[in-house]
Amino acid sequence: MASARDTVYETLRVRLTQGHYPPDASLVPQALSEEFSVSRTPVREALGLLERDGLLVATSRGFALRRRSDEEVLEIFEVRAILESSAAEAAALRRSPVDLARLRDLVQRARGSADPAEARIAFNGFHDAVRQAAHNETITGLIRTLTAQVKLAAPWHTEPDDASLRRSLLDHEQVLAAIEDGDGELARTRMLEHLAHDRENRISQLVARAAGGSDR
Numbered sequence: 001m002a003s004a005r006d007t008v009y010e011t012l013r014v015r016l017t018q019g020h021y022p023p024d025a026s027l028v029p030q031a032l033s034e035e036f037s038v039s040r041t042p043v044r045e046a047l048g049l050l051e052r053d054g055l056l057v058a059t060s061r062g063f064a065l066r067r068r069s070d071e072e073v074l075e076i077f078e079v080r081a082i083l084e085s086s087a088a089e090a091a092a093l094r095r096s097p098v099d100l101a102r103l104r105d106l107v108q109r110a111r112g113s114a115d116p117a118e119a120r121i122a123f124n125g126f127h128d129a130v131r132q133a134a135h136n137e138t139i140t141g142l143i144r145t146l147t148a149q150v151k152l153a154a155p156w157h158t159e160p161d162d163a164s165l166r167r168s169l170l171d172h173e174q175v176l177a178a179i180e181d182g183d184g185e186l187a188r189t190r191m192l193e194h195l196a197h198d199r200e201n202r203i204s205q206l207v208a209r210a211a212g213g214s215d216r
Contacts (some may be wrong), residue, residue: 091133099133
């Protein structure tokens with residue numbers, strides 16, 4: 001059974017990575033304690049873990065969302081790409097029949113979905129499944145932290161006519177094919193290519209939103 005700290009931590013982590021809070025939000029322990037109906041101790045511990053994860057920073061009143069410079073965002077993308085591509089290489093060499101079935105199912109879900117948001121969920125699941133197939137808990141933990149930082153610093157906004165979905169589907173199909181073939185080097189290369197596309201799209205969205213904000 002999850003502890004109060006872990007429950008608060010996981011709930012807040014999901015909120016932070018899914019854009020639940022505005023950029024200027026302040027997370028106050030007393031308010032969160034009342035919301036979750038727990039004492040302030042597990043709330044403070046959960047907030048401390050989120051600060052350790054690079055998602056929050058302590059303030060005089062509580063905690064604020066971590067803001068990052070353009071250079072920091074690019075650094076996170078670079079390190080995440082190195083680790084994710086290593087996970088893809090390991091997955092090609094270590095995947096089990098269950099791992100392959102899970103990966104194939106997620107690609108099939110994305111391919112058959114008419115809803116861009118549902119396809120994105122399948123793509124996210126595919127990346128989780130690749131990490132599972134790598135059977136390396138250290139890489140999995142590090143990527144989980146970096147991915148959360150990316151989602152907070154450069155959130156993805158899926159448009160109804162998101163043309164990048166077609167390229168993303170092709171990327172995932174190519175990564176899957178390399179993993180199925182047991183070709184670690186090719187899986188690593190294809191994952192790097194896919195993450196470069198993802199980085200370009202997210203940065204373009206960030207620039208567009210920044211430009212839109214400056215016009216108001």
